[in-house]
Amino acid sequence: MEGDLAMKVMTMVQAINNALDIKFQEDPTIVTYGEDVGVEGGVFRVTEGLQKKYGVNRVFDSPLAESAIVGSAVGMAANGLKPIVELQFCGFVYPSYNQMISHVARFHNRSRGRYKMQMVIRFPYGGGINALEHHSESMETIYGHIPGIKVVIPSTPYDAKGLLISAIESEDPIIFMEPKRIYRAIKQEVPEEKYSIPLGKAKVLQQGTDLTLIAWGAMIREAQKAMVMAKKDGISIELIDLRSIYPIDRQTIIESVKKTGRVVIVHEEPLTFGTGAELTAIINEEAFLNLEAPVSRVAGFDTIVPLPKGEPHYIISPEKIYYHILKTMKF
Amino acid sequence: MKQTVINDHSVKTMNLLKLFSEYNPLDDKMFQVMDNEGRVQEPKYLPEISNERLIKAYKDMLFARTADLMAVSYQRQGRMYTYPPNFGQEAISGGLAVVMRDEDWFVPAFRELGAWLAKGATLKEVFLYFIGYEDGTVFKNAKNILPISVPIASQLQHAAGLGYSIRYKNEDSVVYAVVGDGGTSEGDFSEAVNFAAVWKAPVIFVVQNNQYAISVPFKMQTRSVNVAVKSYAYGIPGIKVDGNDLFAMVKVLNEASEYARAGNGPVLVEAFTYRRGSHTTSDDPTKYRTKDEEEMMAATDPIDRLRKYLVANNIYDASKEDELLAQFKKEVERQFNEAENYPAYPLENVFKYTYVDMPDDLKQQQIEHEKFLKWKETLQ
Numbered sequence: 263m264e265g266d267l268a269m270k271v272m273t274m275v276q277a278i279n280n281a282l283d284i285k286f287q288e289d290p291t292i293v294t295y296g297e298d299v300g301v302e303g304g305v306f307r308v309t310e311g312l313q314k315k316y317g318v319n320r321v322f323d324s325p326l327a328e329s330a331i332v333g334s335a336v337g338m339a340a341n342g343l344k345p346i347v348e349l350q351f352c353g354f355v356y357p358s359y360n361q362m363i364s365h366v367a368r369f370h371n372r373s374r375g376r377y378k379m380q381m382v383i384r385f386p387y388g389g390g391i392n393a394l395e396h397h398s399e400s401m402e403t404i405y406g407h408i409p410g411i412k413v414v415i416p417s418t419p420y421d422a423k424g425l426l427i428s429a430i431e432s433e434d435p436i437i438f439m440e441p442k443r444i445y446r447a448i449k450q451e452v453p454e455e456k457y458s459i460p461l462g463k464a465k466v467l468q469q470g471t472d473l474t475l476i477a478w479g480a481m482i483r484e485a486q487k488a489m490v491m492a493k494k495d496g497i498s499i500e501l502i503d504l505r506s507i508y509p510i511d512r513q514t515i516i517e518s519v520k521k522t523g524r525v526v527i528v529h530e531e532p533l534t535f536g537t538g539a540e541l542t543a544i545i546n547e548e549a550f551l552n553l554e555a556p557v558s559r560v561a562g563f564d565t566i567v568p569l570p571k572g573e574p575h576y577i578i579s580p581e582k583i584y585y586h587i588l589k590t591m592k593f
Numbered sequence: 594m595k596q597t598v599i600n601d602h603s604v605k606t607m608n609l610l611k612l613f614s615e616y617n618p619l620d621d622k623m624f625q626v627m628d629n630e631g632r633v634q635e636p637k638y639l640p641e642i643s644n645e646r647l648i649k650a651y652k653d654m655l656f657a658r659t660a661d662l663m664a665v666s667y668q669r670q671g672r673m674y675t676y677p678p679n680f681g682q683e684a685i686s687g688g689l690a691v692v693m694r695d696e697d698w699f700v701p702a703f704r705e706l707g708a709w710l711a712k713g714a715t716l717k718e719v720f721l722y723f724i725g726y727e728d729g730t731v732f733k734n735a736k737n738i739l740p741i742s743v744p745i746a747s748q749l750q751h752a753a754g755l756g757y758s759i760r761y762k763n764e765d766s767v768v769y770a771v772v773g774d775g776g777t778s779e780g781d782f783s784e785a786v787n788f789a790a791v792w793k794a795p796v797i798f799v800v801q802n803n804q805y806a807i808s809v810p811f812k813m814q815t816r817s818v819n820v821a822v823k824s825y826a827y828g829i830p831g832i833k834v835d836g837n838d839l840f841a842m843v844k845v846l847n848e849a850s851e852y853a854r855a856g857n858g859p860v861l862v863e864a865f866t867y868r869r870g871s872h873t874t875s876d877d878p879t880k881y882r883t884k885d886e887e888e889m890m891a892a893t894d895p896i897d898r899l900r901k902y903l904v905a906n907n908i909y910d911a912s913k914e915d916e917l918l919a920q921f922k923k924e925v926e927r928q929f930n931e932a933e934n935y936p937a938y939p940l941e942n943v944f945k946y947t948y949v950d951m952p953d954d955l956k957q958q959q960i961e962h963e964k965f966l967k968w969k970e971t972l973q
C-alpha cells in the first residue's frame with residue numbers, strides 16, 4: 263500500500279501536523295486550541311503553521327486553564343464541533359481530569375446517546391528528555407481506566423498520522439498520548455495523502471516464536487535494541503506495539519502468546535496497577551495453559567519520576583528489557 | 594457603579610489602606626513612586642528605608658541578575674537544564690526581600706530567584722535544582738519556604754492553607770505567594786484567593802504580571818483591565834503596582850502585610866513588569882513579540898532605575914560597579930562549580946523519599962533493580 267503513494271520523510275511532530283492539516287481541510291467543524299497552540303504553534307511546534315492557514319477561529323490560543331480547555335470542548339462537541347485540544351504536558355493534564363472523567367467520558371451515556379463527545383485530547387508524555395518536574399510522567403493507566411474514553415499511543419510517525427486521523431474521525435472521545443522523547447528522534451517515510459489506521463488494533467512489528475515482547479510509545483525503540491542483544495542468544499522474539507491502551511487488542515496478544523508461551527511487557531508508567539497488570543490478567547484469562555513462564559513486567563518504579571540527575575536510574579534501558587527476556591527464557 | 598461593588602470588607606479596607614483606595618484598580622491606575630529615570634514622583638509614599646538597607650537591596654538585585662544571566666549561559670553551554678530567566682523582574686523579588694520577615698512564609702512558583710535567596714536559599718541549591726537534583730529545592734537553611742512549584746497556580750492553595758494554619762496557631766507571620774499573570778486564569782487561582790478571603794487568612798498574593806504566559810499576551814488571558822481589579826470579586830483589597838519600582842513594591846508589600854497581619858485577611862498585589870528574557874531557555878520570544886516592544890520595556894528596567902536614584906541622591910558610588918560585578922561573577926561561578934561537583938545521584942535517593950514508611954513492595958523493586966545492575970556489570 264505504502265508503495266503507491268507519494269512519500270515524504272517526516273518526524274512524528276510533522277506527521278501529526280500533517281494529519282491535522284488534512285482533517286482541517288476536509289472538515290470545517292474541526293477546531294484546535296490550547297496553551298500556545300495558535301501563534302506559537304505549540305511548545306513542540308505540533309500545530310505550527312495551522313493558524314496562518316486556517317485562521318484564528320479554528321486554531322487558537324486559550325487562556326491558561328486546562329479544566330476549561332477540556333470542559334469547553336464538551337460544549338463544542340455537544341453543538342456539533344469537533345474540538346482537538348492540546349494539553350501542554352502530561353504533568354499538567356490533571357486540572358482537566360475532572361472534566362474528562364465527569365463529563366467527556368459520560369455525556370454519551372448520560373444523554374443515552376443524544377450527545378456524542380467527538381473530540382481528541384492530545385498531550386505529550388513520557389521521560390527521557392531531562393526535563394523539570396512534571397514533564398516526564400507516563401500515566402496511561404489513569405486514562406485507560408476511565409470508562410467512556412479510548413486511549414491511543416503511537417510509536418512511529420507513520421502510525422501517529424494514521425491513528426490521529428482515525429482518532430479525529432472517531433465518534434468516541436480519544437486521548438491521544440504523544441511520546442515526546444521520539445517526537446523528532448525517528449524519521450520515517452510517510453505517505454503525504456490521507457490514510458488511516460484502525461483504533462484498537464495492536465501491530466506485530468516482528469514475528470517470532472520464543473517470546474512475546476509487548477511495548478508501546480517510546481519503549482518500542484528500547485525493546486528493539488533489547489531484541490538486538492537477544493538475537494545473539496538465538497532467541498526469536500515477537501514484538502507487539504500495543505498502540506491502543508483502551509480498548510486492548512486481546513486477539514493479537516493471545517494469538518502471539520499461544521505461539522510463544524512467554525511474555526515480557528514493557529512500560530514507562532509505574533509497575534503497580536499499570537497497563538501491564540491488565541495485560542497479564544488478559545493473558546491469564548485466555549492463554550493460561552499456554553504459558554511456560556510467568557508474565558514478566560519491566561516498568562517504572564512506584565516512585566515519583568526523579569529529576570534529570572536521577573532519571574537515568576528510573577528510565578528503562580534496553581539492558582533491563584534484555585535481562586527480563588533472559589529470565590523469562592530461563593524460567 | 595463602584596459603590597455597589599464595594600462591600601463591608603472593602604469599606605474597612607479603604608480606611609486601613611488609603612494608598613489602595615487612591616490607586617483603585619477599577620480606574621486602572623498603577624502605583625509608582627519613582628519614574629523610569631529614578632526621580633521620585635510620589636514623595637509621600639516613599640518608604641522609609643535606611644541608605645544601608647537600600648544599598649543592600651540594590652546589590653542583592655544586581656547579584657540575582659548576575660546569577661540569572663549566568664544561569665542562562667550555563668544552560669546554553671549544556672551544563673544545566675531548562676531554566677526560567679528572571680531578567681527584568683528583579684524588583685518584585687527585591688521588594689519581597691526587603692519586607693519579608695524570617696518567620697513569614699514564602700510560597701514560590703519558579704521565577705523569583707531573589708526572593709528565594711532572601712529567604713536563605715543558596716545559589717548553589719538553585720543551580721542544583723536546575724542541574725537536576727531535588728536536593729536543590731529543599732532550601733535547607735531557609736526558614737518557612739515551600740519548594741519550587743511548577744504546576745501553574747497550584748501553589749496558591751497551599752498559601753491559603755498556610756494562612757489558615759497561622760491563624761489557628763495564633764502566629765504573627767504572613768504568607769507571600771507568587772504566581773504569574775497566566776496563572777490567574779487557572780481555577781486554582783480563584784479558588785485559593787477565595788479560600789483565603791473567606792478564612793481571612795493572612796496571605797499576600799503577588800501576581801508577577803510580566804505580560805506573557807510563554808507566547809500568550811496578557812490581553813488574551815482576561816478581559817479584566819488588570820489583575821488587581823479581580824480583588825473586588827473576592828471582597829479583598831487589591832492594587833496594581835509598578836513591579837519595576839522597588840520603592841513602590843516595598844510600600845505596597847509593607848501595607849499589605851500590616852493589613853494581613855492585623856487579621857483583616859488577604860491582599861491581591863499585581864506587580865506589573867516585563868520578562869526581558871525568554872520564557873525558559875527553550876523558548877524563542879521572537880516568535881511572538883517585537884524588538885520595538887522589548888526596547889520600550891527595557892527603558893523601565895528595575896535595576897537601572899534604582900541605580901539612577903541611588904546615584905542622583907549620592908547614596909551609591911556606581912563607578913565601582915565593574916569591580917562589584919566581577920566579584921559577583923566569581924561568587925556565582927564558585928557556587929555553580931560546587932553544584933556541578935555535587936555527588937552523583939545515588940539509586941536509593943530515587944526510592945527513599947516517595948513514602949515516609951516505604952512499602953515492602955517498593956523495597957523489593959529496589960532490590961530487584963540492584964540485582965539487575967549487578968548482572969549488567971557482567972555484560973560484555
Ligand SMILES: Cc1ncc(C[n+]2csc(CCOP(=O)(O)OP(=O)(O)O)c2C)c(N)n1
Nearest residue numbers: 354704743744745773774775776805806807
Ligand atoms: C498547570 C500548568 N499548565 C501548564 C504549564 C506549562 N507552563 C509552564 S510556564 C507557563 C506559562 C506561565 O505563565 P505565567 O503564569 O504568566 O508565568 P510566567 O511564566 O510568565 O512567569 C506554562 C503554560 C504548567 N507549568 N502548569
